[in-house]
Amino acid sequence: MATPACSEDFWRFVKNGAPDNANGLILESVRESLIRQEDTIVFNLIERAKFPLNSPVYDEPCAQIPGCCGSLLEFIVKETESLQAKVGRYESPEENPFFPDALPPPVVTPYNYPQVLHPAAASININKTIWNMYVKELLPLFTVQGDDGNYGSTASSDVQCLQALSRRIHYGKFVAEVKFRDAPQDYGPAIRAQDRDALMKLLTFESVEEMVKRRVEKKAMVFGQEVNLGDRGDKGNYKLDPSIVSRLYGEWVMPLTKDVQVEYLLRRLD
Numbered sequence: 001m002a003t004p005a006c007s008e009d010f011w012r013f014v015k016n017g018a019p020d021n022a023n024g025l026i027l028e029s030v031r032e033s034l035i036r037q038e039d040t041i042v043f044n045l046i047e048r049a050k051f052p053l054n055s056p057v058y059d060e061p062c063a064q065i066p067g068c069c070g071s072l073l074e075f076i077v078k079e080t081e082s083l084q085a086k087v088g089r090y091e092s093p094e095e096n097p098f099f100p101d102a103l104p105p106p107v108v109t110p111y112n113y114p115q116v117l118h119p120a121a122a123s124i125n126i127n128k129t130i131w132n133m134y135v136k137e138l139l140p141l142f143t144v145q146g147d148d149g150n151y152g153s154t155a156s157s158d159v160q161c162l163q164a165l166s167r168r169i170h171y172g173k174f175v176a177e178v179k180f181r182d183a184p185q186d187y188g189p190a191i192r193a194q195d196r197d198a199l200m201k202l203l204t205f206e207s208v209e210e211m212v213k214r215r216v217e218k219k220a221m222v223f224g225q226e227v228n229l230g231d232r233g234d235k236g237n238y239k240l241d242p243s244i245v246s247r248l249y250g251e252w253v254m255p256l257t258k259d260v261q262v263e264y265l266l267r268r269l270d
């Protein structure tokens with residue numbers, strides 16, 4: 001049975017079950033989903049890189065909008081989440097809101113997501129850290145300095161980036177669940193001892209991390225190259241610096257995914 005490459009397929013796969021495991025949840029299929037999410041992240045960053053930094057989106061209160069007391073980015077994220085909550089986005093265990101307080105309930109019949117995670121998963125949300133990483137560290141790295149006044153489009157593009165990064169990083173819950181199911185005898189003692197370092201060691205695969213960094217760098221090269229019909233390709237002229245994508249994964253995305261894994265495992269036997 002082929003392993004699925006994207007989230008929707010992943011859920012169908014989990015629901016239908018796979019021969020390898022009673023629940024259909026295997027590390028290979030979870031990793032396939034992470035690989036597919038790389039495409040989304042790289043594309044979204046390329047889209048955001050079309051605009052300069054546009055710092056008023058983050059730094060200034062959006063005074064023109066009645067009832068808005070934070071930045072324009074906060075306003076757009078809150079409004080987007082509110083709309084998406086109504087159509088059931090946050091019923092999915094893959095999705096974690098940036099502003100969980102005061103979200104409206106779904107107005108559509110909820111999709112019956114398979115319960116593959118321990119219920120404690122719902123209490124893990126590191127979006128504040130992801131927000132700060134994105135705004136303070138990442139944006140200044142991959143956008144050019146400047147202000148072109150395109151604040152609405154810029155902030156809309158940020159929403160896509162933030163949501164894709166959040167989904168990827170919180171996917172650590174699924175990664176941790178499969179790793180635990182594959183080796184409860186290894187994880188059990190470290191969980192009972194609440195030993196973060198031991199858990200971190202158990203769940204880390206350095207060779208996989210190296211491969212991920214190389215692959216996302218290559219994706220940034222392929223997706224962000226200038227495409228010409230003639231012989232002369234614009235080699236080396238990328239829409240998004242590939243080494244920054246590799247750095248994003250090495251310094252933030254993978255460490256934060258592992259933090260989520262540790263947090264989940266610490267609660268796995270509650």
Ligand SMILES: C=C(O[C@@H]1C=C(C(=O)O)C=C[C@H]1O)C(=O)O
Nearest residue numbers: 175203204205208209212254257
């Ligand atoms: C996600 C996994 O766990 C860890 C985190 C990784 C990541 O975030 O990409 C990669 C390898 C592991 O060290 C995994 O094993 O695939």
